[in-house]
Amino acid sequence: MVPDTTHWICTKNRGTTADVIGGLRDARVFIYKPGAKTNPFYSVLEQAIKVYINASYGVFGDDKFVLYCPPVAESVTAYSRRDMMLVIDEAAAIGTPPFYGDTDSIFLDNPTIKQTTYLQKWTKDNLRLDLGIDKVYRYGLFSTRKKNYLGVYADGKLDIKGLTGKKSNTPLVIKTPFFAVTDILSKVNTLDDFTDARKEVFILLKNVYDKLKNREFTNMEELAFRMRLSRNLDQYVVNSQHVKAGRMLADMGFEIRAGDFIDFIKTTTDQGVLPVQLAKPKDVNLKAYLGQLQSVFDQILEPMDMDFEQDIAGKMTLDSYTGHRESILLSDFMR
Numbered sequence: 001m002v003p004d005t006t007h008w009i010c011t012k013n014r015g016t017t018a019d020v021i022g023g024l025r026d027a028r029v030f031i032y033k034p035g036a037k038t039n040p041f042y043s044v045l046e047q048a049i050k051v052y053i054n055a056s057y058g059v060f061g062d063d064k065f066v067l068y069c070p071p072v073a074e075s076v077t078a079y080s081r082r083d084m085m086l087v088i089d090e091a092a093a094i095g096t097p098p099f100y101g102d103t104d105s106i107f108l109d110n111p112t113i114k115q116t117t118y119l120q121k122w123t124k125d126n127l128r129l130d131l132g133i134d135k136v137y138r139y140g141l142f143s144t145r146k147k148n149y150l151g152v153y154a155d156g157k158l159d160i161k162g163l164t165g166k167k168s169n170t171p172l173v174i175k176t177p178f179f180a181v182t183d184i185l186s187k188v189n190t191l192d193d194f195t196d197a198r199k200e201v202f203i204l205l206k207n208v209y210d211k212l213k214n215r216e217f218t219n220m221e222e223l224a225f226r227m228r229l230s231r232n233l234d235q236y237v238v239n240s241q242h243v244k245a246g247r248m249l250a251d252m253g254f255e256i257r258a259g260d261f262i263d264f265i266k267t268t269t270d271q272g273v274l275p276v277q278l279a280k281p282k283d284v285n286l287k288a289y290l291g292q293l294q295s296v297f298d299q300i301l302e303p304m305d306m307d308f309e310q311d312i313a314g315k316m317t318l319d320s321y322t323g324h325r326e327s328i329l330l331s332d333f334m335r
Contacts, residue, residue, distance in 0.1 A: 002075040003082045009075070021056050024049050029130060080104070083127050090122055091115075100142050100149070102161070105134065107142075135159060139188065141303040148299045156186045165296040172222040174293055177208045181300060198304055205297060205312045212289060215281050223284060224263040224276045231258045241266070245275045252277075 028049040035042035061073035098106035120131045137151040151159035165178030227242035245264035250256045265279035266288040294308045
């Protein structure tokens with residue numbers, strides 16, 4: 001019986017799909033994933049297999065699939081949920097309770113080699129699953145938002161997950177300070193470093209916010225959102241922002257085709273957007289950009305015990321900010 005369901009699995013006959021997916025999974029875990037660290041070709045294969053495996057169970061829950069069978073998708077999810085909870089409980093029982101999880105992984109706070117070795121053996125013996133140590137961070141910043149965190153490896157390299165500041169279509173006026181902030185955080189090694197880093201982040205973001213609010217733009221290009229047209233303009237039913245801007249360019253005589261990138265500015269004009277070629281500083285919708293700035297940095301500031309509205313958009317100065325935060329127990333935010 002599948003746990004927490006009314007579904008059952010036949011143990012007398014084994015399906016072809018199970019053999020194919022199982023074989024690919026073993027090849028990924030035991031051959032291509034370890035080899036990907038030194039062989040770029042293995043890295044490509046490992047990621048390709050991952051995409052196939054991830055899609056292979058969900059497709060059974062799609063009524064357009066020829067082998068549509070919801071119990072298959074539900075059963076995989078049920079086993080995954082059960083196994084995750086059992087691993088979490090066992091980790092807590094041996095003194096290293098997980099403080100975060102991401103789909104198929106758990107994050108442990110400074111476990112010993114003995115604890116991780118035991119947990120791997122216990123999972124193999126009891127659940128027939130292979131747990132691998134995927135990443136070891138020097139420390140990390142974890143927000144309460146799902147799949148939003150930043151991990152810093154021992155060598156200072158960053159592992160950025162779910163943070164919108166790194167997205168390719170984010171305007172440079174926001175993306176540039178985002179990477180400046182992550183660069184500051186990558187240099188943190190001690191609690192004292194973290195205290196200094198928070199001050200640097202405060203000064204940097206306060207400066208960015210004030211300049212943006214006062215319309216001190218270097219050029220309009222740094223405000224541009226960039227999005228790609230996946231089809232020709234006449235094929236779009238929804239008149240989304242980049243489509244609007246593309247149609248404006250087409251009206252001006254520009255040849256706009258599927259695959260072109262459209263750079264546009266959010267404005268206070270009737271259309272709400274303008275191509276970067278037409279926008280003027282007075283047209284810029286400051287409320288939209290300041291809101292985007294807050295949305296991007298809330299993800300980082302929250303685990304640093306900083307508040308965008310109070311500390312950055314408010315009237316806080318460096319002196320008052322420093323005094324206000326002196327009593328914060330920084331170790332709560334260090335992982």
